[in-house]
Amino acid sequence: MKFLRNQLDKVKHNFEKGGKLEKYYYAYEAFETFLFAPNTTTHGKGVHVRDAIDLKRLMMTVILAMVPCLLFGTWNIGHQHFLALGQTGTFGEKILLGLGQVVPLIIVSYGVGLGIEFVFAIMRKHPVNEGYLVTGMLIPLVMPPDIPLWQVAVATAFAVVIGKEAFGGTGMNVVNIALTARAFLYFAYPSQISGEVWTLLGEGVKTVQGYSGATPLAVAAASTGNVMNDFAQFGSGWAEGIYSLNNLFLGIRPGSVGETSTLMCLVGAAILIITGVGSGRIIVSVFAGAYAMGLLLNVIGGNPFMEMPAHYHLVIGGLAFGAVFMATDPVTATHTGTGKWIYGFLIGVFTVLIRVFNPAYPEGIMLAILLMNVFAPLIDYFVLNANKNRRLKRATV
Amino acid sequence: MSTAVQEVVQEKKSEPLFSKKNKKLLSNPLDIDNPITVQVLGICSALAITSQVKPAIVMSLGLTFVTAFSNLFISMLRNTIPSRIRIIVQLAIVSVWVIMVDQLLKAYVYDMAKLMSVYVGLIITNCIVMGRLEAFAMGNKPWPSFLDGIGNGLGYGVILISMAFVRELFGGGTLFKGLPFEWQVFKSMGIAYQGNGLLLLPAGACILLGIIIWIQRSINGYRESH
Numbered sequence: 001m002k003f004l005r006n007q008l009d010k011v012k013h014n015f016e017k018g019g020k021l022e023k024y025y026y027a028y029e030a031f032e033t034f035l036f037a038p039n040t041t042t043h044g045k046g047v048h049v050r051d052a053i054d055l056k057r058l059m060m061t062v063i064l065a066m067v068p069c070l071l072f073g074t075w076n077i078g079h080q081h082f083l084a085l086g087q088t089g090t091f092g093e094k095i096l097l098g099l100g101q102v103v104p105l106i107i108v109s110y111g112v113g114l115g116i117e118f119v120f121a122i123m124r125k126h127p128v129n130e131g132y133l134v135t136g137m138l139i140p141l142v143m144p145p146d147i148p149l150w151q152v153a154v155a156t157a158f159a160v161v162i163g164k165e166a167f168g169g170t171g172m173n174v175v176n177i178a179l180t181a182r183a184f185l186y187f188a189y190p191s192q193i194s195g196e197v198w199t200l201l202g203e204g205v206k207t208v209q210g211y212s213g214a215t216p217l218a219v220a221a222a223s224t225g226n227v228m229n230d231f232a233q234f235g236s237g238w239a240e241g242i243y244s245l246n247n248l249f250l251g252i253r254p255g256s257v258g259e260t261s262t263l264m265c266l267v268g269a270a271i272l273i274i275t276g277v278g279s280g281r282i283i284v285s286v287f288a289g290a291y292a293m294g295l296l297l298n299v300i301g302g303n304p305f306m307e308m309p310a311h312y313h314l315v316i317g318g319l320a321f322g323a324v325f326m327a328t329d330p331v332t333a334t335h336t337g338t339g340k341w342i343y344g345f346l347i348g349v350f351t352v353l354i355r356v357f358n359p360a361y362p363e364g365i366m367l368a369i370l371l372m373n374v375f376a377p378l379i380d381y382f383v384l385n386a387n388k389n390r391r392l393k394r395a396t397v
Numbered sequence: 398m399s400t401a402v403q404e405v406v407q408e409k410k411s412e413p414l415f416s417k418k419n420k421k422l423l424s425n426p427l428d429i430d431n432p433i434t435v436q437v438l439g440i441c442s443a444l445a446i447t448s449q450v451k452p453a454i455v456m457s458l459g460l461t462f463v464t465a466f467s468n469l470f471i472s473m474l475r476n477t478i479p480s481r482i483r484i485i486v487q488l489a490i491v492s493v494w495v496i497m498v499d500q501l502l503k504a505y506v507y508d509m510a511k512l513m514s515v516y517v518g519l520i521i522t523n524c525i526v527m528g529r530l531e532a533f534a535m536g537n538k539p540w541p542s543f544l545d546g547i548g549n550g551l552g553y554g555v556i557l558i559s560m561a562f563v564r565e566l567f568g569g570g571t572l573f574k575g576l577p578f579e580w581q582v583f584k585s586m587g588i589a590y591q592g593n594g595l596l597l598l599p600a601g602a603c604i605l606l607g608i609i610i611w612i613q614r615s616i617n618g619y620r621e622s623h
Contacts, residue, residue: 162604166611188595 008032026121030128059133061277065268066137066325069258072251074098076261077145080254081200083239086208098145101200102257105140108149112156113139120165131170131177131331132160138178138325141258142318142366145200147185147192155181155188175373176332179366186366194362198254210237215254216316217355217362219243223304227312230304248315259318269324278328281337282344286323287314289348297356305356313352322365323347332373336383343379347372414540422544426552429617433556434610438524443557444602446516448568451575453561454554455502455509459517461550463494464526468534468546475535487530488521495521508575525549560605568596 008031014021015028034056078094089097113136121128139156159181164173185193196213214222216231223230235242242253251261259265272278294310301307313319327333327347334343347368354364361367432438439460446452470490471478478486499517502510510517520526529549534542566572570590572580583590595601613619 162608166607184595187598187600188593189591190594 004035008035024122026125026127027118030118030121033127055130056133058277059130061275062134062272062325063137065271065278066141066258068264068267069141069261069321069325070102070137072261072264073141073256073258074102076252077101077200077257079252080198081202083242084199084201084207084211084213085205086211086238097200101145102140104149105143105147105152105257106137108152109139109156110136112153113160116157116160116165120169124169126169129170131164135159135177139181141321141325142178142182142256143185144193144197145257146197146202151185151189151192152181155184158184171331173331175370176326176329179326179370179373182366183370198256208238213254215362216243216248216312220305220308220312220316221355221359221362223308225304227304227308231312245312245315248312256318256321259321262315262320265320265324272324272328278324279330279333279340281340282328282333283323285341285344286319286327286348286351289345290314290319290352291348292345293349293352297352313355317351317355317363318365319348319351322351322369326365326369327372332376334376334379334383336380336387338386339376339379339383342383343372343376346375419541419544422541423548423551426545426548427555428552428613431552431556431613432525432528432549433553433606434613436525436528438528439553440524440606442516442519442523443553443560443606444599446513447557447561447564447602448597449565449575450558450561450573452509452513453557455506456513456516457550457554457557459498459502460520460523460525460553461547462498463491463520464529464550465543465546466494467491467526468529468542469539471530471534472537472539472542478535483535484527487527491521491526491530525553556606556609560602560609563605564596564602567593568601 012028012032013019015025016022017025021028075091075094075098078089078097081097082089082094110132113132117128117132136156139152139159143152159177163175163177163180164170167173182193196215196218198215199213201207212234214234219230219234220227231243232241241247247253249262251263253260269278269280269283273280273283290313291310294308294313297306298308298310323344327344334340347365350368350371351364354361354367358364426432429435433440433443442456442460446456467487467490471487474486474490495518498520499510502513502517529545533545537545562572565574566582569592570581570583572582593601596605
């Protein structure tokens with residue numbers, strides 16, 4: 001620690017006013033405040049809440065909450081690989097294989113994203129914002145394990161420049177940046193991010209007999225009889241019971257790197273709620289919305305997917321991950337308490353609607369969140385107006 | 398009295414064909430008064446037919462033609478059109494020119510006419526045509542109006558073709574597809590290029606247009622007025 005401090009102090013004079021690297025002061029400042037809590041504090045006057053936590057520490061909490069998903073996802077990549085090849089791998093082999101996919105993803109995401117952030121910060125002469133710390137971790141978690149890295153780089157650049165900097169930087173974006181990156185890939189290069197790309201296979205390997213890379217969503221959408229039977233039969237011969245309710249909840253199934261495990265997402269949700277960083281209302285209401293819509297479709301009936309028990313909607317696809325880490329993004333979500341309930345509930349409803357009724361999009365959580373991001377200010381507007389009217393009625397003057 | 402009036406008229410008549418003011422009519426719409434990026438007219442066709450360069454070129458030529466001649470004729474009639482029915486008169490004249498463009502395309506480039514059928518017909522509702530008639534031709538003389546039509550058509554074309562260039566290059570990996578000098582850019586360089594599907598969608602075009610406006614505004618120093 002002492003060493004880092006000394007190093008930083010040694011170069012500091014170069015970056016201060018009049019120094020030869022004055023232009024790059026904010027790049028230096030970013031590193032300094034990343035490593036050490038800044039010693040400037042809010043002035044005594046005014047109404048600010050004074051607290052040790054700042055934006056960087058806040059973002060770190062979110063990243064900590066994502067670690068369970070990340071670790072589980074790393075193991076799961078290896079596990080699914082060996083399952084598809086009909087081999088058995090040790091725990092260490094699976095982790096190693098997973099790390100081989102996940103680490104480059106994270107490096108590319110942070111490298112490209114932070115690079116662009118630094119360039120914009122220096123050009124616009126403002127401190128480097130912390131927003132990208134979380135986005136940079138979210139992007140790898142919502143990618144298929146073997147997505148080409150150049151695509152991740154292009155998507156990250158697009159999301160940061162168009163999704164964020166065009167609107168004015170951190171805190172000004174309208175839609176979730178990590179989902180912008182994913183949506184970009186989804187429309188720009190669909191062949192690498194849709195269909196059966198969710199298991200890491202590798203070049204020219206021979207899969208086990210009977211293997212199918214279909215995700216639970218694909219199985220449910222293609223079902224002609226009973227979804228439950230199809231789930232039970234899926235994987236017979238090479239991965240018995242891979243889509244049993246228990247397994248789906250634990251997340252031992254193919255999918256994006258970090259989205260598979262509902263359990264790990266709930267662990268993350270607990271961290272977010274306990275530390276007060278994420279909104280519990282949104283998380284709960286997304287699940288509630290999806291469940292309610294699932295129940296409604298059960299009542300209506302009509303095709304096998306609509307008759308699928310509603311609780312399955314909560315454990316397949318990326319609903320849990322989206323609910324916990326994407327929908328709760330404080331910038332793009334609604335700000336009012338009541339608004340959060342409405343916002344989350346509608347995300348859940350639209351997710352199930354897109355899943356069941358739109359054959360072009362097997363998973364709906366990404367599009368549902370992006371859609372509600374756009375509507376969030378409108379929801380807030382109506383909630384505020386309703387509150388005003390209520391208080392006006394109560395007023396005696 | 399009468400001599401004074403005549404003097405003024407004479408002065409105006411002596412204005413050269415390409416005076417500074419008239420040149421501005423041609424050059425302003427290319428940049429600081431661009432119909433698409435500044436006046437925000439004609440967006441729909443800019444998103445719809447810019448996935449390749451060829452239709453973009455044909456569309457810009459068609460629109461330039463229609464705008465210029467509609468402007469010219471409306472300007473000649475501007476003192477005789479009753480203002481209460483001016484829109485319908487303008488539409489009648491515009492539609493004559495649109496039909497002529499449509500028939501010309503059908504006669505000489507039939508494939509192109511089939512591809513652009515709807516959009517050629519829709520030139521009549523292209524906001525640029527009506528916008529320039531209302532904003533310029535109704536209050537100016539025929540020659541400046543004609544130049545204004547050409548200028549706005551070219552300004553529209555510049556944006557349209559530059560958008561189509563980027564979209565075709567990065568979306569499909571080709572350039573000038575359908576023209577004699579078609580060029581398979583990446584194939585000829587031996588690069589296996591995977592086309593960007595987003596750019597081929599109208600949504601991608603909308604984002605691209607936003608980027609063009611962003612670049613233009615940061616060069617021209619535009620600031621939003623509150």
